[in-house]
Amino acid sequence: PLNFDYRNNYPTLDQAYLLIDDLASKYSDLITVTTLGYSHQGRALKQVKISKNTGTSKPAIWIEATTHAREWVSLSVALGIMHNLVNAHGNTEKASLDLLAAFDWYINPIHNPDGYVYTHTTDRLWRKNRQIISGCGSIVGVDLNRNWDVNHGGTGSSASCSSDTFHGGSPFSAPETAALKAAVEATPNVKAFFSFHSYSQLILLPYAYTTATAPNYNVLKTMGDNAANALYEVSKRRFTVGAAAQILYAASGGAYDYFYVSRGIQYSFTYELRPSGLPYFELPAREIAAAIDETWASFVSFAEQIAVA
Numbered sequence: 202p203l204n205f206d207y208r209n210n211y212p213t214l215d216q217a218y219l220l221i222d223d224l225a226s227k228y229s230d231l232i233t234v235t236t237l238g239y240s241h242q243g244r245a246l247k248q249v250k251i252s253k254n255t256g257t258s259k260p261a262i263w264i265e266a267t268t269h270a271r272e273w274v275s276l277s278v279a280l281g282i283m284h285n286l287v288n289a290h291g292n293t294e295k296a297s298l299d300l301l302a303a304f305d306w307y308i309n310p311i312h313n314p315d316g317y318v319y320t321h322t323t324d325r326l327w328r329k330n331r332q333i334i335s336g337c338g339s340i341v342g343v344d345l346n347r348n349w350d351v352n353h354g355g356t357g358s359s360a361s362c363s364s365d366t367f368h369g370g371s372p373f374s375a376p377e378t379a380a381l382k383a384a385v386e387a388t389p390n391v392k393a394f395f396s397f398h399s400y401s402q403l404i405l406l407p408y409a410y411t412t413a414t415a416p417n418y419n420v421l422k423t424m425g426d427n428a429a430n431a432l433y434e435v436s437k438r439r440f441t442v443g444a445a446a447q448i449l450y451a452a453s454g455g456a457y458d459y460f461y462v463s464r465g466i467q468y469s470f471t472y473e474l475r476p477s478g479l480p481y482f483e484l485p486a487r488e489i490a491a492a493i494d495e496t497w498a499s500f501v502s503f504a505e506q507i508a509v510a
């Protein structure tokens with residue numbers, strides 16, 4: 202069995218995929234790993250389903266991480282969530298809720314494997330995927346968090362190939378977003394969706410694409426505040442909670458807005474994990490464990506609140 206210490210080291214793509222397969226074979230009664238699609242360069246996009254057979258159908262919660270290649274801690278947190286969900290079969294120390302009795306969990310821990318590999322081999326601060334686009338010459342890459350079909354091409358995204366927020370030629374022109382869209386939409390009864398990014402220490406609520414206030418903003422704000430308080434209890438770190446376009450910046454074509462606006466998923470959130478500022482995307486490996494533990498506390502709080510919402 203693989204012995205990779207994901208709480209203190211950042212894995213390569215191969216190490217992360219081995220770790221996921223290893224966890225799945227160890228908890229084969231709970232975890233099913235499938236391939237939800239393929240990246241531009243042909244890498245598998247892994248889908249991890251965590252589900253306890255209780256003889257009842259449960260609402261689903263979807264999670265995606267590592268959309269932006271350089272945001273390595275988002276993968277670490279996704280790995281931490283998977284481990285924590287299965288290690289105590291969803292009954293965790295802090296949770297009053299049996300997380301596996303309440304929900305089926307679906308995780309795409311590395312939404313952008315091509316970009317992730319590139320950050321390990323060539324450019325630590327690469328953000329987009331590595332897609333070759335007709336009309337862009339030798340300039341590659343689509344910002345996967347601008348490629349979804351929600352005000353595509355609008356505010357906070359760029360039509361320029363060389364931009365880090367290049368939205369791509371059309372919605373779902375990136376194979377990664379098209380595949381995740383299809384996978385989520387093939388999942389029955391999705392109650393919540395979470396995207397994990399870094400950095401800034403924020404819990405973002407809809408909308409990102411407009412500064413308008415979302416219909417259930419007050420409910421989401423209360424949930425987010427409770428989650429941020431749970432996080433604070435663990436690490437004394439403050440995460441700010443609010444609508445993305447109001448507290449960060451407006452950005453069209455994002456995943457969590459898509460599921461909220463276009464698919465009617467009422468509980469849709471984006472985390473911006475630690476740090477709050479410097480050293481930005483390059484969170485030291487010695488902080489991974491703390492990032493996992495604080496995020497987990499807030500995530501459990503979200504799950505408990507969503508279960509009764």
Ligand code: 0X9
Nearest residue numbers: 346398399409445450451452455
């Ligand atoms: O710009 C993004 O896609 C996210 N920030 S990041 O630094 N991780 O790239 C924010 C996404 C949600 N918020 C907005 N779209 N405003």
Ligand code: ZN
Nearest residue numbers: 269272398399
């Ligand atoms: Zn990001």
